[in-house]
Amino acid sequence: MNRKLILCVTLLLLQATPSVLAQQPNASQRSYQQARRVLDDAIEAHGGLEALRAIKDFTLKEKGKIHARFQSPAAEPPFVTGTSEETLIIDTERGFVFDDLKTANAGFNNWIRTVIKGTEGQTFDMWSRTATPIPNPSVNNFRGQIRRLPPFVLLEALDRAPTLRWVGEDEIGGKRQKVISVLRPDNQVLALSFDAQTNLLTRYGYLYADPITGDSEIAQNYSNYRTVGKLKLPGGRVLYNSGGVIQETEFTDLQINTRPAESVFQGPNDFEKLTTPPATPPPPAVSKIADDVYLLQGLAGGTHNVLFVAFNDHVLVIEAPEQIIYANNSVLALAKIKETVPGKPIKYLVLTHHHSDHAGGFREYVAEGTTIVTTAETKKSLEKAATSESSLLPKLSRQKLAIETIEKKRIFKDDKHVVELYDIGPNPHANEILVAYLPKEKILFQADLLNAAANGTIPIAQDATISFSEKLQQLGLSVEKIYGVHGRFVTPQELQTSIERRRASELKVGTN
Ligand SMILES: [Zn+2]
CATH class of the missing domain: 3.60.15.10 (Ribonuclease Z/Hydroxyacylglutathione hydrolase-like)
Structure with missing residues (x-):
């Protein structure tokens, strides 16, 4: 072996040493890194982190159809189709909620208004003309409704970043998707699907066992994205449950950061006042x-x-x-x-x-x-x-x-x-x-x-x-x-x- 060669080998070894000593990312780290890139790209596509974090309140009006899967008068499809109409105003900063929801389906016709102001809240049955206090009210009671806007789903995922994992590629409605998962605080493993071209959130959902249909997914799909200020927001959503679609809605109006007056967050005050139900039901x-x-x-x-x-x-x-x-x-x-x-x-x-x-x-x-x-x-x-x-x-x-x-x-x-x-x-x-x-x-x-x-x-x-x-x-x-x-x-x-x-x-x- 001549000297030149020895020098060469030594140099190569020296060059190699740092990367040999530094830990190679293992499978879960690589999976995290890949998922993190997908989430970061999505946050950018939806308007950027600053714009997402700047959402303090939103006013969403929806009109839609409800499909009573395994809750219709008949056991076999077609399931009955009912209607839903909702006005949802949420101010996450002040902890205020106003929700007015009308649904008509399978022998039941409900009109419920919910108002939450910090730690005070009431449910109004608009047909019965009764007001029922909500035990331990909080804007977080409306987490599910808050997730109707993808920015909140993305921020929630970012808050749980160490639990992000790459799941794989998929196709939804003929469009290629990048799919990652995140562990939500309620221990659901959410799969988030992003359109591979636009990086916008197409769907989120989690697997569960349905007593009738077996392995199933509770999921929400977003569609008809449009520009609202600095943000990209959907124009509608489809909810999946019990092996299929249970609700399809169109966002008839969506406004961000209008800072609604406090007087908006109020229900009727001439309704019969009922007692507060227990915060947690007694055990069986x-x-x-x-x-x-x-x-x-x-x-x-x-x-x-x-x-x-x-x-x-x-x-x-x-x-x-x-x-x-x-x-x-x-x-x-x-x-x-x-x-x-x-x-x-x-x-x-x-x-x-x-x-x-x-x-x-x-x-x-x-x-x-x-x-x-x-x-x-x-x-x-x-x-x-x-x-x-x-x-x-x-x-x-x-x-x-x-x-x-x-x-x-x-x-x-x-x-x-x-x-x-x-x-x-x-x-x-x-x-x-x-x-x-x-x-x-x-x-x-x-x-x-x-x-x-x-x-x-x-x-x-x-x-x-x-x-x-x-x-x-x-x-x-x-x-x-x-x-x-x-x-x-x-x-x-x-x-x-x-x-x-x-x-x-x-x-x-x-x-x-
Ligand atoms: Zn029933």
């Missing part, structure tokens, strides 16, 4: 409502109840609630039922109607060997759900899926207990819908037809409630207490009052 608990008749309240995050009856040699359960994001509610329900009535097999599960939040928890009962009792339409939808391939939902043994259907009426009885089931459909809420009547106890159990609010008040009757009340009269049942899947029990007198209030209100039947 069983209460005995008559001999061998129990109510499990507070399932699915505090919103759903289950009724069960201990017959001499078995248990009959009504309803298997599940959330949109599958959360093993029936595991908890089964444990509570077995604890309350030990040693008796759970022979029947009655499902009132096909909606995912009422029937979605059926899988665990099938595993128990329980026979499902429901209407023909719900049977069809469950059989379809049973075929959805999902690695996120519990496995379902199709051989064990046993469903018996009810035409108009079925009676379950032994020497001490009687439960009568009636299909009281068609109802604006569901074409086929079962109610359970316990003649000895004069108890009726229903789902979605009459719902007490979280603070226990009974709102004015919706179309679904009016139809329910008419069917009850036709059946001529002697009822003292109407229990429901949602909320506290209601007396027939309260039902009557709710219908009379509806008659006196400006909301007309069938105004969908």
